[in-house]
Amino acid sequence: MLSSPSAQKEEATTKPPTGFPDRTLTGVWIASALAAVILVLTCAVVWADGPAGPDAGWLQWFIDHRTGTWTTVAKAVSAAGDTTTVAVYSALACAVLAWRKHWDDAVLVAVTAIGAGLLVFFGKLLIGRDRPPVVDHLVTETNHSYPSGHALGSTVVIGILVAVALPALRGLTRAIVVALAILFVLAVGISRLYLGVHWPTDILAGWLIGACWLTICLTLRPFTHLVTDRLPARLRS
Secondary structure (H helix, E strand, O other), X not given: OOOOHHHHHHHHHHOOOOHHHHXXXXXXXXXXHHHHHHHHHHXXXXXXXXXXXXXXXXXXHHHHOOOHHHHHHHHHHHHHOOHHHHHHHHHHHHHHHHXXXXXXXXXXXXXHHHHHHHHHHHHHHHHOOOXXXXXXXXXXXXXXXXXXHHHHHHHHHHHHHHXXXXXXXXXXXXXXXXXXXXXXXXXXHHHHHHOOOOOHHHHHHHHHHHHHHHHHHHHOHHHHHHHHOOOOHHHHO
16 A cells, blocks of 8 residues: 555654764764874884884984074964963954854863863873973973973864854855865974974874874764753753
8 A cells, every 4th residue: 555645744754864974984084094094103102112103313403494483473373372362363253253152062062172171281281291392392391292282282172163154154164264274284293303302203193193082072062062051041042
């Protein structure tokens, strides 16, 4: 017996969308792949107990090519991407989003940024890697080296801010914003090498861990409403 039109219509309306599970699965695969690479890199760093692979040679290249102008630029870029500064970026973004009642995005930015800070703190504490020789430092650093907090923090915070802003952007503007964000994150990491306070594998780890955490947060983004739905109605309206 053929189904009635009303029954067919009801079945079509109750069928769950397939887009969200597909995106979630993609996010899980990407995060898993990044986590595997991070694990391998971290094991190599711990096993080396010092410069790993091309660390010493690449760092020396940056030291050999220092100039007065580039030193000024590197210090400025490094300051623009340090953990305190990116924390300010995220706090300002949360304030603006909350003011505009975009609670889901505000919660997403806050959780992503806080998670990045915890990853930097516990990552450095767990690995305990020494920085390059102090004689090569152009700025003062007192904590451990792996992973780079600048690389990790800028990857996560700039990445989540761009992700939140993209829906409001169109066409060429979108491409320009994404390109500038990528260039900024790369410049922050490179500036730390130039300043002599990180091994290249510290920077790579910061980028990879940051990308992994960012992927996880974006994958779980649809669930932020579980938090915001608990807010008083007067705040959500």
